[in-house]
Amino acid sequence: MPTYVYCLVNASRELPADVPRGLDGAPVRAVPxxxxxxxxxxxxDARPAATVERVRAHDAVVRCALxxxxxxxxxxxxxFADDAMVVARVRxxxxxxxxxxxxxxxxxxxxxxxxxxxxxxxxxxVVREGGSSGRAYLARLRERHRAEQMWRxxxxxxxxxxxxxxGALVHAEAMATIAKPERWLxxxxxxxxxxxxxxxxxxxxxxxxxxTLGLAVSGPWAPxxxxxxxxx
Amino acid sequence: xxxxxxxxxxxxDELVLGDLLNHVLDKGVVIAGDVTISVADIDLVRVGLSVLxxxxxxxxxxxxxxxxxxxxxxxxxxxxxxREP
Numbered sequence: 633m634p635t636y637v638y639c640l641v642n643a644s645r646e647l648p649a650d651v652p653r654g655l656d657g658a659p660v661r662a663v664p665x666x667x668x669x670x671x672x673x674x675x676x677d678a679r680p681a682a683t684v685e686r687v688r689a690h691d692a693v694v695r696c697a698l699x700x701x702x703x704x705x706x707x708x709x710x711x712f713a714d715d716a717m718v719v720a721r722v723r724x725x726x727x728x729x730x731x732x733x734x735x736x737x738x739x740x741x742x743x744x745x746x747x748x749x750x751x752x753x754x755x756x757x758v759v760r761e762g763g764s765s766g767r768a769y770l771a772r773l774r775e776r777h778r779a780e781q782m783w784r785x786x787x788x789x790x791x792x793x794x795x796x797x798x799g800a801l802v803h804a805e806a807m808a809t810i811a812k813p814e815r816w817l818x819x820x821x822x823x824x825x826x827x828x829x830x831x832x833x834x835x836x837x838x839x840x841x842x843x844t845l846g847l848a849v850s851g852p853w854a855p856x857x858x859x860x861x862x863x864x
Numbered sequence: 865x866x867x868x869x870x871x872x873x874x875x876x877d878e879l880v881l882g883d884l885l886n887h888v889l890d891k892g893v894v895i896a897g898d899v900t901i902s903v904a905d906i907d908l909v910r911v912g913l914s915v916l917x918x919x920x921x922x923x924x925x926x927x928x929x930x931x932x933x934x935x936x937x938x939x940x941x942x943x944x945x946x947r948e949p
Binding site: 640690 | 943
């Protein structure tokens, strides 16, 4: 049966007795791999389909790891032929994975979602009916580029404001924009575990000072946005 | 947006679920190779914040860029009279 991986932790950690069940109710076990340990479970399907229930189960296991010490969270859907293959894959990238775990040690991720109530948010590309000439096409193209540029400019300004509000609490930042169904800006910050309350207070103050930002904070999360290592 | 086109502010639960999906499905360490995720639950799409939509948008943008470049080349060759002044 394939082995599904939830996260990686330091080898010195033991699996707590109260670790929740994993995907489809499978018991979670520790798979030692060199200087790391993978928290894993059996899974019936080598490519488990993503459902809300499974995503919640994945995160629940990762959160359990986060309770005591920051893990390196795995992306959903990673299965291996068996435990031995997990060990082989982790060993093959041990230096990079261990380095990534060290970078997030003692830290958590906070996510700021911004849905600004600015006119620019509505500057989505306009597709006009009719006008099949090359000139009309170019006009549509210009309009689309203009709208995209407006959104990028607004996103840059918002990112700066959010970053300034969080200030020195931020150890790393990752930003993503989500264009559908409406324009959103998602900013993730890596902060120290002890700074969560201070961080929230700073962002709450920004939200209160400018309600047009439509700002909402979630977290602390395991550092999903800061767990990347170079692909092989 | 509602069915009547009005803007509806998402509930806190929706925000958290949206962030959960974005984090767990699109981020986190990839131990080996690539991860292909199949979707079995319409709720993932319905929540409206899903990374799946963002991924589709990214792909569309890339394809559109390729098409635009191809079309702009075609414009020069086929419709020289329609180029910008």
